[in-house]
Amino acid sequence: MTANKTSLHPQNPFAAPYPLTELVKLQPALAAFLKTTPDGRQTLNFAEPEAVTLLNTALLQWQFGVAHYQIPSGYLCPAVPGRLDYLLYLQDLLTQSHQGKKVPASAVQLLDIGCGANLIYALLAAKALRWQAIGSDIDARALQNAASLIEQNGLQRQLSLRQQSNPQAIFHGVIQPGDYLDLTLCNPPFHDSPDAAAAGSARKQRNLGLESSAPLNFAGQANELWCEGGEPAFLRRMLAESKDFAHQVYWFSTLVSKQQHLPKLQQQLQQLGATQVQVITMAQGNKQSRILAWSFLTPELAALWQQHRWRRR
Template structure:
């Protein structure tokens, strides 16, 4: 059985559509070499159940494709899948292009809600499109890690800045300053509704990977990265409620939505909030189905005018 040459359904501009070129990745990032092995398809791969292998693969991908030479996150923090995160950025670019004569705009300010220790969306968005990012983060260790990544790589400080969210109950308040305009916001919200749900999810992933329940989790994740009271529906619901107060300071608010069944309730919340436009953007990476919800309080004419400034 041969592994497919191209990963199905990735965005056309996603640099990770094809199989990983491990030879090229190793030349660029030699630390990856010890983790590469031949899989059941007879192709080179890494053990995705090994958290260190996943982290070093991320380092190699970021180094080779995005010129991020130094990327490190503290143990236990979320280690994001780079191809899937890139898909969100590219689909967001298409959404913005719809109001910009079908051309992806470049002079863009993006707000990343909860940028995490990995700072992944700003890294990809800045390198791919030259967008400027403001990343918000409430976890002190995470923001220190993200700032270290920015400082360690030439040029990143020109396009990425971070702001500490001091209020754990706020999302946009305290982060969006007076008279600022963001063209879009992005967010990877906490998925689980409680610590117990997060633990059960961890156990399912470990079983799917054929690992012992006490094995280290390959993608990691801190409490505030994995769960909040009410799960992602409650978190995005808070985003929607709070976005009303910043309706004229962000053209497109967006967030990943992992559970499709949450969409009807979120649509109703947006209708009640007075959103002028709501979009569901479907994404897929191999067998995994994903999506983000986007809403705006501006009509199309206003969005086009603001994006053309």
């Protein structure tokens, strides 16, 4: 694990300050949300949900030519740079697993657990990395919007969707017989109750110096924000269920919000028989996060996977 990171992945194009003038040209409505800091710099009012949505739309259009990006009101509006970082570190993980050789983009199949209405990981996987991706979610309305994003951006050949009909399941009902996935990823629900989610929003409001009635850019549906037992309980279920698909996935992965959750998760993976476990740290300014990645493949099965999936293209 690398400690004390303060910046995005070296290949992340959003590491430098945003070119707001150029972004406003792509999304003119952004101009209404520009403000000047006390030291004279131009920035955005990040407390406004519309401003953040417009910014994400402009960033996706600027770097990756994503022409259409809309999210229904009330659904989670993610920050694009941090989501791309997760994918870039997973790409590094594949390269490391392939003896330092980059895996052909056309060979990579990704599964996003909980893709949401924003479909951000799958969109970035397709446009930035040229991967194939499957998005899954329990929310039918979210999947309707995700399907619209796929169609409007002409990504039907790269992206597909699967609805999880069982809210207690994670991989069961989504991974099908005959599926072979190089990567799974997940940004799990953080809180353990609606009250905890509301308290978290209140803390963010205070940090931004907002009144409690002010709108927030960190919206989200209940399933995006909380689950019974919070993140630790969700991740314990994910790890246990992943064992049932040990030979159908090369690398499972998830974000883990708190460092103190890792030891028990690593112990659980050891008990489940994981052959490889890695923790990858990420950072964006003062915000720290980490990816937990694990595999059940033996060296022999990993070699066969590489030979039949990664070297034939």
